[in-house]
Amino acid sequence: MTANQLPTQLPKIQKAQQVKGKTLVFRDANAEDAAFILSLRTDEKKSRYLSTTSSDLSAQQKWLQSYSQATDQAYFIIEYQSEPIGTVRLYDAIDNSFCWGSWILKDGRPSQAAMESALMVYAYAVDHLGFTAAHFDVRKGNERVWQFHERFGAKRTAETTLDYFYTLSLEAIQASRTCYAKFLPAGVTVTN
Numbered sequence: 001m002t003a004n005q006l007p008t009q010l011p012k013i014q015k016a017q018q019v020k021g022k023t024l025v026f027r028d029a030n031a032e033d034a035a036f037i038l039s040l041r042t043d044e045k046k047s048r049y050l051s052t053t054s055s056d057l058s059a060q061q062k063w064l065q066s067y068s069q070a071t072d073q074a075y076f077i078i079e080y081q082s083e084p085i086g087t088v089r090l091y092d093a094i095d096n097s098f099c100w101g102s103w104i105l106k107d108g109r110p111s112q113a114a115m116e117s118a119l120m121v122y123a124y125a126v127d128h129l130g131f132t133a134a135h136f137d138v139r140k141g142n143e144r145v146w147q148f149h150e151r152f153g154a155k156r157t158a159e160t161t162l163d164y165f166y167t168l169s170l171e172a173i174q175a176s177r178t179c180y181a182k183f184l185p186a187g188v189t190v191t192n
């Protein structure tokens with residue numbers, strides 16, 4: 001077998017107990033986060049462009065219990081000064097690309113939270129998990145959010161009546177990490 005025939009290991013989405021950024025911390029979600037997650041996902045304004053969530057607390061707890069056994073996704077509570085301020089999820093790895101979403105920040109978040117949390121997702125996925133691309137979809141009506149991703153270098157690859165589909169190359173990810181380095185100057189520190 002020659003060098004270029006060696007089987008290459010594809011990156012995998014892995015959970016982490018904690019991913020520490022500059023001012024924010026991602027913490028692995030657990031069943032005790034059910035009420036907080038529900039409060040975000042059933043907020044009429046915030047959930048407008050999200051897939052619908054049942055308002056049943058025990059259903060959310062069950063979902064989080066089954067998540068604790070999952071090995072193909074990472075669901076984080078975003079914390080600021082030890083208080084939960086939002087959620088973000090990495091899932092659906094396809095070859096070298098990961099998908100992220102379930103990105104919600106509560107009202108009253110600090111103004112750096114969106115930029116820093118997006119940069120933390122990329123730092124964790126690229127530096128720690130080894131992904132070299134990202135993909136996601138955003139509701140067409142969620143204009144502020146797709147504009148945010150386009151400023152990060154996301155390229156629109158397809159659309160349906162409801163959604164735009166995006167990919168982000170490693171070059172675009174790294175260029176944005178450099179451009180916005182003041183939000184996350186030293187990458188992330190991961191505790192497994």
Ligand SMILES: CC(C)(COP(=O)(O)OP(=O)(O)OC[C@H]1O[C@@H](n2cnc3c(N)ncnc32)[C@H](O)[C@@H]1OP(=O)(O)O)[C@@H](O)C(=O)NCCC(=O)NCCS
Binds near residue numbers: 049105113148151
């Ligand atoms: C998606 C979500 C987490 C984004 O957070 P957000 O705080 O609304 O993000 P914003 O676009 O307002 O950006 C936050 C700040 O970063 C700034 N910012 C955004 N992009 C920037 C850039 N490229 N360069 C510099 N600053 C930037 C904004 O100006 C804003 O600053 P301000 O607070 O001083 O006005 C939030 O809107 C949310 O919870 N939405 C509901 C759920 C949802 O639809 N999620 C997406 C589907 S997965």
